[in-house]
Amino acid sequence: MIVEFWGQEFKVNIVLGCLGGFLIAVASSMFGFGGGPFMVPLMTVGLGLPMYVVVGSSLLAIFFNTLMGTMRHYQFGNFDMLFFLIMFPAAILAGFIAPQIAKRVSPIVVKRVAVAGLLILAASLLGLF
């Protein structure tokens, strides 16, 4: 498939994109996270698109997944309204706080901390300690 973006044309292996997107969507809606961190590498490395094409379009693709996942979870009765109302304002508030902090910390340090944190969390989930 040919993708046009601001006058530039990119050739995209859409089969790989759809297959990868499908698998990411299954996992993300099954476990309840957004698929962004997996989707962006898929589109940059897997499909060979530059970052400026990916940022917006990957968000759009994920939005479809989140929307459908939300509807299905609701349909299966896996949605707790009160719990949602606790978390939703916190998530919105975080969206305002984060950019204030972002100016003061290096993204690389944040990512290194994240790596350590994720590994600890993973080890505890896998029952290693």
Place this chain on the structure above:
Amino acid sequence: MRRTWFSLVVALAATVFMLYQNGAFAQKPTDTKAKDEVNKAKVEEAKPVEAPSITLEIDKTTLNNGGTINVKGVAPAGKPVYLEVWAEQKVRASRFDADVDKDTGKRPYILYMTDEMPAYYKIFLPKDKKEAFEQNKKEGRKWSVSKALKETGADVAYSVPAKIKIDRYQATFIRSVIGSRGDLLQSMDEKENRRRSMQLIKARFRSIDKVLAPDVEVNSDGTYKATIKIREGLAPGKYYIVAVADKGVKSQPVSFENNISFPVMYLSNAGTSLNILGPFFLVLAIATFGVLMGAGGGFIINPLLVTIYPLPHTIVAGTVMPTVLFSQGSGIYNYSKIKFINWKLGCTIGAAMLLGGFIGPKLTEMITLDQYKFVFGWILIILAALMYWQTTPGYIEKNKKEQAILKEFQKRAKEAAAKKGN
């Protein structure tokens, strides 16, 4: 900026409204005095009725988010006394049966589901059954409710969950792919319903400590007493206690009330009450960090929530997901304003993801919490590897160039949008 503040106000207003609708504010500690009297009357009334059986008395009829209740009474001498305690509040429980059937050698693939599981259920055993209890406890996660009940003799007391309505669905691979629960099968007979309800008890309460406890002190003259501990974070509302000595030898049910007050609230779908400030600040902290590291907070919030709080993973997955919907929506809106979205690419991959999102939630209810944690552990390791890769020098170098181009494009796009506006 004005628009964001406006939308925040709208969101907060809607939140308050929905809270109100949800009856959360109505959940204030009720005036318990009148109820106490009713309860007392009930206990006294119950006594003379049962000639051959058991009496049961409790020392208080209200609790405030858990506490202890002293129970005493008289049973026929020489009989073990079991106390069956359950909450009136009901929750959902489900179990996917994919274990090989011993008789046919096939996997049944049947989903058992009920909406009538008591939010709290426990049988208190006589103290002399402690050994049998410990023996079953040693089996760890593999313990079986029916075996434990049989070996401790508690199956005579097991009656409330046995009568719940359980639906079963025959799942098939094709149906799972299209995201259906499958055909609703015929309802089960009494015996089968009882057996399956025990499996659902385990799926819901998980550990043997939550279902059984050898706490009843029975004396040789038939008097008995027990201290019942109702832990924090359980469902509010009415609880019932019945003392059972033998089949058919039962006391009248005695009830007590568990009250909770703000900021502790009851999540009716999850069947748990918790201090809502905990999840609020947890989500606030993690989501802030999530935005900074460039990944949604869901990766960290979900496993933390299922680890810290006694919440079912289905509820966690199903409730965290919608919270990101709005931030994604506003992100798309902002990008589309500066024409930074390729609709053809986004919608094509989006169609594939739509399909995936249709199937995923179905799979959530087919796995157990342990499987959920296990797979999530591996997903986090992959994510950690991706994050690490993004901190390697080669990536940073490349990323710098990309970011520069990205900024340049955004600048141009904004200018173009501004020109159009004029």
